[in-house]
Amino acid sequence: MTLNEQLAAYSAMVEKKLMEYLQPQEDKGQSVIFEACQYSAMAGGKRLRPALVLEFCRLSGGKIEAALPFACALEMIHTYSLIHDDLPCMDDDDLRRGKPTNHKVYGEAMAVLAGDGLLNLAFETASDPANTALVSAEIQLKAVRALSRASGMEGMIGGQVLDMKAEEEQISLDQLKTLQELKTGALICVAAQLGCLIGGASEEQTAAALEYARCIGLAFQVQDDILDIEGDEEALGKPIGSDAENGKSTYPSLLGVERCHELVRELSEQAIQALTPFADTGMLPALARTLAERKY
């Protein structure tokens, strides 16, 4: 199977299961909020995080079906964070993946509640008694803990706070790394961690998986920053690299575009090198290279 076929297969599994979770069990008149959650959860997206959960579980010797609820829980958390990030009081975005943002369709109050609802549903999903057939209570509890820490104030939310501060002042390269490790890195790392946890990976494998995730998470962010300025400059007809700053510190503004291109390639290779404790590395090397080469 090619990388794209593998990603499509995982994506289809995750979307089917997600839609099951996003149905009201008993409609007491509140079903519009499930609709709002479905709207954002089904608005496309690469399903990168759930794919990492499933692939690391498989490569650790576990069953993909055992990891599926946790992959869905993680995608719910990712979706909630996008809904809240887009709110007028946050980034105030009208479009996400080419479609109107949640609050543009359902209103601000419903968007706040839909985000809250998805976050709750993630933990409801991770603690579902139906999971116990394939995953012990101990492991499920560890998964709940890992998810909550990664998405909480020492993880993603902490990164969002640092991002708000970075709007107001220039930050150093170290501070930018910390910001990115928390804001986007934490959920990518916990994807690898959950897959290893449910698949029964060794400690060495888990450490390797976390290093892989750290590297591709950082490469992904640096590439995003490059694409942002190259896109802006092409649109404006300016030579690449002439307008790397819009006031906010980014990898290109701090390191230069050329060094960023190099860094992405280095991180991609470093991610692949980290995988030696896995006998079979599946789609992971191809994924690391593709993320580093993407143009969109």
Next chain:
Amino acid sequence: MTLNEQLAAYSAMVEKKLMEYLQPQEDKGQSVIFEACQYSAMAGGKRLRPALVLEFCRLSGGKIEAALPFACALEMIHTYSLIHDDLPCMDDDDLRRGKPTNHKVYGEAMAVLAGDGLLNLAFETASDPANTALVSAEIQLKAVRALSRASGMEGMIGGQVLDMKAEEEQISLDQLKTLQELKTGALICVAAQLGCLIGGASEEQTAAALEYARCIGLAFQVQDDILDIEGDEEALGKPIGSDAENGKSTYPSLLGVERCHELVRELSEQAIQALTPFADTGMLPALARTLAERKY
């Protein structure tokens, strides 16, 4: 110990432990969000929900310390819901318990994130490996599940959606009951449920505890509605009951004030009667009577 002494003792335990949970473990520059969480979590409040967790655990034969993390988790969820409820796009409240609301002090973006952070922290707290000394992984996982369902879209958040719809149209008494059962009832019921779960209550005791919680939750809401209109009318110098409606359906507007006073007394007695499966009912009868008689 009098009821007030018992409540004060529980409150002190909960507040001490809450402040421990609300410290950043590693400050990476995001500590202001912990401050924002502490601000709302420590803004007073009756600590009714955690007191119910602790008392039902004790009366079921469990250790209070075993229930304390779950009592704190529930109070975090209650606090998050207040922060998000007060937001400009929701109820747009400037004051809560006589103090400026979270977004008035920390700004809207931080208030959204502080609410999100408290919700995550609740699940982090309920899945803390430190709990395992006193509570099995199976029971902790059940607690996570119960919390997430009570606060989620089939529980409290569902009730908030119904409440938004009730702003736009008149609703029936049955619809008002459903709204209240979800919006405020679900967290009060899960308090009883958590206490029973951790204390090792029998099924009969758990059913009794849930009935007690249902009755006091409803009595509390009806009394709230009564106090709202009596307060308004005293302030306006009008006779009680003359202006029971401001367009939104409430228990007094649907049942009349006199019937509401009766209903509160009935529910309070019904709550107390429900407790027969408990050999010792501790502070619960006095609590049911006090909630029904309160004037503030």
